[in-house]
Amino acid sequence: xxxxVVNTEESSIPQEEMVEKKIEAETEAETDAVPFQTEKKxxxxxxxxxxxxxxASFREESNFLSDLKESERKVLFDLRARxxxxxxxxxxxxxxxxxxxxxxxxxxEVKCVDEGDKLEEEVFLWGxxxxxxxxxxxxxxxxxxxxxxxxxxxxxxxxxxxxTLIWRKSQNxxxxxxxxxxxxxxxxxxxCFIDGxxxxxxxxxxxxxxxxxxxxxxxxxxxxxxxxxxxxRMMEKGIGMLEFEPxxxxxxxxxxxxxxxxxxGKKGVRAVLKRVVDVLQDNYPEMVARxxxxxxxxxxxxxxxxxxxxxxxRTKSKFILSRPATTNETLLKYISPEALPIAYGGLKREGATxxxxxxxxxxxxxxxxxxxxxxxxxxxxxxxxxWDLSVxxxxxxxxxxxxxxxEGSYAVIIRKGKKLNSQEGLVHNSFKNNEAGKVVxxxxxxxxxxxxxxxxxxxxxxxxxxx
Numbered sequence: 177x178x179x180x181v182v183n184t185e186e187s188s189i190p191q192e193e194m195v196e197k198k199i200e201a202e203t204e205a206e207t208d209a210v211p212f213q214t215e216k217k218x219x220x221x222x223x224x225x226x227x228x229x230x231x232a233s234f235r236e237e238s239n240f241l242s243d244l245k246e247s248e249r250k251v252l253f254d255l256r257a258r259x260x261x262x263x264x265x266x267x268x269x270x271x272x273x274x275x276x277x278x279x280x281x282x283x284x285e286v287k288c289v290d291e292g293d294k295l296e297e298e299v300f301l302w303g304x305x306x307x308x309x310x311x312x313x314x315x316x317x318x319x320x321x322x323x324x325x326x327x328x329x330x331x332x333x334x335x336x337x338x339x340t341l342i343w344r345k346s347q348n349x350x351x352x353x354x355x356x357x358x359x360x361x362x363x364x365x366x367x368c369f370i371d372g373x374x375x376x377x378x379x380x381x382x383x384x385x386x387x388x389x390x391x392x393x394x395x396x397x398x399x400x401x402x403x404x405x406x407x408x409r410m411m412e413k414g415i416g417m418l419e420f421e422p423x424x425x426x427x428x429x430x431x432x433x434x435x436x437x438x439x440x441g442k443k444g445v446r447a448v449l450k451r452v453v454d455v456l457q458d459n460y461p462e463m464v465a466r467x468x469x470x471x472x473x474x475x476x477x478x479x480x481x482x483x484x485x486x487x488x489x490r491t492k493s494k495f496i497l498s499r500p501a502t503t504n505e506t507l508l509k510y511i512s513p514e515a516l517p518i519a520y521g522g523l524k525r526e527g528a529t530x531x532x533x534x535x536x537x538x539x540x541x542x543x544x545x546x547x548x549x550x551x552x553x554x555x556x557x558x559x560x561x562x563w564d565l566s567v568x569x570x571x572x573x574x575x576x577x578x579x580x581x582x583e584g585s586y587a588v589i590i591r592k593g594k595k596l597n598s599q600e601g602l603v604h605n606s607f608k609n610n611e612a613g614k615v616v617x618x619x620x621x622x623x624x625x626x627x628x629x630x631x632x633x634x635x636x637x638x639x640x641x642x643x
Contacts, residue, residue: 236427237320237324239317239320239421239422240422240423241422248323251323251330252316252320252323254330255319255322255333255334256308256319258330258331259306259308260307263299263306268338269338298310299341301340302415302418302420303420304317306318306337313422317422318420320462321461321463322334322337324490326461336461339458340459352408353409353412353416364391364402366384367384367385367386367387368381368382368383368384368410369381369382369410370413370414371517371524372515372524372533374512375510375511375512378427378428379414379429380431381410381411381414381430382517383430383431383432383433385432385433385436385437385438386434386435388403388438394443394444394445396444400444400451403448404448404451404452407456408456411456415428415460415463418463427462427463427464428463428465429466430466430468431468432467433471434470434472434476435470435471435473435500437473439475440475453486457487457488457491468496468506468507469497470500471499471500473500476497496510504520504569505628507520507521513566513630514531514533514535514537514632515533518602522566522630523602523632525604531632535632536632537630538630538631538632539628539630542621543621543626544624544625544626547620548619548621550565550616550629550631551615552615552616552633553614554609554612554613554614555581555612556612556635557612558608558637559635559636560606560607560608560636561609561615561634561635561636562635562636563604563605563631563634564603564632565603565604565631566631567600567630569627570596570600571596572622572623573622574594574595574596574618574619575589575594575617576605576616576617577591577615578590578607578609578613578615579614579615580611580612585613590615617631
C-alpha cells in the first residue's frame, strides 16, 4: 500500500515530514472514491458487493498440541525449557537481577526474602501459570502465542516473554483495571469499549476515534500517556474474557472507527499512534484475531506510509479496510446483526429486554425501484407484537399498519408513511391487537440500488384466564 511522497525539489526534507505535509493537503480534498484499484477487477454485476480490502487472508492456527508440526512441537519444548530454567534460577526478571548486582557492587546489603523467591517461582501471566511443570494446557496456549509472534524462533520468543513480564511489572499493569474505578473518564469510555462477540466468539473491542478529537489529550505528555494506558486497559479487559485452552477463544476482534478521527497532522497524534502500536505489538502477541478499520477516509491510505514500518507482516495480514459506504455490510460479515450495535447497522440496543441473542434475525432484499412487505401474524386477540427493523443505507419510504382478518374491519395505521434517511439507526415498535389480523411493514425503495433489510419480531400473549 505504497504512497508516493518523494519530490526532487524537496529531497532534503525528512520523508516523514513530507508524508505529513502530503496528508494535510490530501485531507482538504477528501473524497469518498476508493483511492486505488486492487489487482483483481470487480465484475459489473457484482457492484453491490461491499469493497473490503484485505492485506492478506489470515486464519487462526490450532492450539492443540496434536495439530502442531513436529518441528513446531520441538520449538515449543525448547521454549518450555528456557522458561523453566529462567524461573528455577530466578533470572526471569533480568532487571531485578541487575539491580541486585549493582547493590552488591556498592556494598549495600542485599536482603534475601524467601517470600519474594517463592513469588517468582509462581509466575503468572493473564492468570496462566508460566512454570511448565506446574502448568496446564493453558501454559502451552500462551507460549504458542509468543512463538507465533516471533515465527517460531524460541530465543526471540523467550526474549519477548521476558520483556513483557518486565514491562508489566514496571508499569504496574496487573492493577491497571483499578485505574478505571479510581480515575473514571467518560470521554475515553465512550471512545473505546467492549460490546459483545463476533460470529466466531471473539470479544469485540470498538475504538471510536472521533470521540478523541476534542479532548485535548494529544497536546500534553500527561494526556498522551493516559491515552496509551487507557488503550492497554481495554486490552486487559478484553483478555479477561478469553479462555486460554485448546479449542477455545483466545483472541479478540478490534473495530477501529475512523469517522472524524484526529488527523495525523494534529499535534501528538502520530506520537500516540506509534507508542500504542509498539506497546501492543511488543506485549500482547496474537491477542487480536483481526482488526476491522471502518469509515476509512482518504487520508488513511497516506497515513499507512508512516504506520507500515512499525507493523509486522503478520499484524498487517489481519487488517480489513472498509470505506464509509460499505462499513455496515463489512461489519455484518464478521458480527451477527443481533450482536452488532445499532450505530453500525445492527439490531443490538443498549438495555433492550424484548429480544435476546438467541432470537432469530431474518433478512431480505428490496430491489431497486420496488416495494416489499413483511407480515407479522397476530391470530390471537390481545397479544402484543414487538419488532425491530433496520435497512442498510436507509433512504427508503417506510410505513406500518395493522390489517384485520375480518374484511369488514378497518385497517389501523401504526406508523404513517415517511422517508427514512441514513441517520435513522433502528426502527423499534410494538402493537397490541384487539382482533385477529396481521401487522404489515412496507419498505419502498426508489433508489437505483437494492437495499438489505434486517428484522426480527415476536408476540407476547396474555396468559389464559382460569375458571
